[in-house]
Amino acid sequence: MILSEVPETELARRIGAEGLILECGPFVVRVSSPIAAIPQGLGLLYADYPVLDNDAFADIHIRLVRHRRLGPLGAPQVVFDFDGERPFSPLPLAHAWPCFEWALNWSIASSANYYLVLHAAVLERGGQALIMPGPPGSGKSTLCAALTARDWRLLSDELTLIDMECRGIVPVPRPISLKNQSIQIIRSYIPDGVLSRTVHYTAKGSVAHLKPQSSDVRRAGDNAKPGWIVFPTYVAGAAARLAPRSRADTVLELGNNSFNYHIQGQLGFETVADIVEASRCYDLEYGSLDDAIAAFERVAGTRS
């Protein structure tokens, strides 16, 4: 059963009570919250995700509860409750949906030590993975969103999971997080895209989430093989420039852009080296989304 098949009232009831269990890539997530924005957000953005029975094992439990700041202001807030601990400060109640997405990011990154986890977006075409490492500001989320509308399957916009046993890249498709100008850019670029309501004045500015394509969610069980590793840099007004990048340097960059490389020991090293060895590695400088998409088409034309 997928989430859209659960009647709305039942959805709200379960989330408000014992919690609703979803499959999210290789993870099983239990979500519970009394806050209305949560079943609303799930209904909109997670409609295609498989829902499991309540007696299933959950890797992750996201619980968002109401919190009220003390004092005369007493504004209603939301906070992520993690078994009695609170890893993040409370946020205004209006930020409940981004709060959910950030809590899930954090929980996946913390629970995923079975995998090698890179801080990178990853998409797939023809069975091969396009890995895009990039610090915030490189524009990788916007690129990622645009690529999903141009015949690239979304594996993740943020967390590249690598199975160290089989060297496969494991999908964990999620709504894509867009900020500030990106929101309007993607609205224009993907006219029939489904976006959550924009939430303003968060710590990251204005934030909205793009619903992943149904087919991408359905194929969350299909791993990808290494294909390409591209480091994007946005430079306003620049023409798109694709240049090969040293593989040895790419190994170090991936290690440095990983959440858990340092605990995986030699296995982590061999895994990164194998992935890089099997990939074509590039730097991409771009000034417009269209140019970048065209550059990726050129990249896709090359075989590893």
Add this chain to the structure above:
Amino acid sequence: MSGSLLLSVLTGGDAATRLSPRGWEQLLREARTPQLTARIGQQAKDQGWYDRVPVRPRRHFEAMHRACVSQQHMVRWELGQIERALAPLDAPVVLLKGAAYLMAGLPVADGRIFSDVDIMVPRDRLQQAEAALIARGWISNVHGYDRQYYERWAHELPPLQHVQRASVIDLHHTITPPVSRTPVDATKLFARARPLDGSKFFFILAPADMLLHSAVHLMQEGEFERGLRDLVDLDALFRDFGRNSGFWPTLLERASEHRLGRPLYYAVQQVRSLLGTPMPRDFLAAIDRSRPAFITRRAMGGLLRTGIVGATARGATWRGDVARGLLYIRGHYMRMPLRLLIPHLIRKSGSHLAFLGRGRSVQSIPAGGNAPGAI
């Protein structure tokens, strides 16, 4: 207490394999705070039921196992650096707690997560040792009032943290504070310390002293969030050392000599009651003579059990929190005379423990870089 699944798995052999999916989920959640996930995984391997753990929970055990192994590598490497720093000292350096367990290859080290590296040097070499470590890149984060507290009253210097690697060393000169009600004479500890197998430099405590240190630490350090983990350590030490029948009378002798009969009594009571650690009858009869007056024993026993188990039950219970608060104060009480205790509690600001396991530096010649820490 009756809801503590973690305890029943720790004591119950392969009963875990009959858990429902929700049961496995509950077990993992209970194991998280006391950092016992890898320990359960290790137990499953030792007892031969690891391959009967369902796939999803097993990934969690596998992940924690890898984190453990990588930490162990890091500790070994850090000890190499410490050896280089302290070799010119020409004084015995004794490994304590986790570092000792690991380097001595004791079963208690399997699946155990580290926080700091604890070492002990003679008190008259303490400043020199600290200076030698600082010269090699460790720094002391603690200044002013807290440092005074450490230097005058405690048995350790403020933790030293390495500038690049974030590894933390706790440098001790004995195993309890000199002004505490139960001060331990370090010369006796050094006299019986033995060279670490495979090392030309480090020493470890004699087994009875090692176990007493663990018992003292449990009762007095105030880190009761880790209470159940400390009990698991104690249980493992008792079972390992206790295979030698000569160990038990020696333990009693040492406890008496160091005047640690009471902490040992409490430790024995808790570890037997929660984990069922087997002990010889005549040892138990002898240890019973160290019990405090009837009322204190009942109150302490109740407090300790609720405090330790409260930390593992899903979500902290109110009663558990209160019990832990009381125990924390008791920990301090044992360490410092009352007239000094209250001003200290008012002025002290937080602890400075950092976890080993921050990123190792990933370097390119000629440039360098640091991996983001995640664990």
Add this chain to the structure above:
Amino acid sequence: MDGQRWRLEGRAQLHWRSLDDEWVVFDACSGDTHRLDTLSAAALTCLEAGPHDLDHLTAVLASELDLPDREGLASRLERLLEQLRNLGLVEPAIP
């Protein structure tokens, strides 16, 4: 530095991967990962096999890598040894 012999750091356990004309190396003991160009990799491999002083190392590498400019090579290797020492990969070999 005259006659000073160098060797691989005593506890290093190196795992090598070659990528195009460069190398990446993982030291299982320290947990560090390094990227090396051809010359650095060759020098480290030499020292991994046994201790060398600068002159000997220069001679071996000049011949193996077919590099004519010995003096330039020697001064480059001297700097490289210092860098490798700072990274904890090599140490002076005490005779």
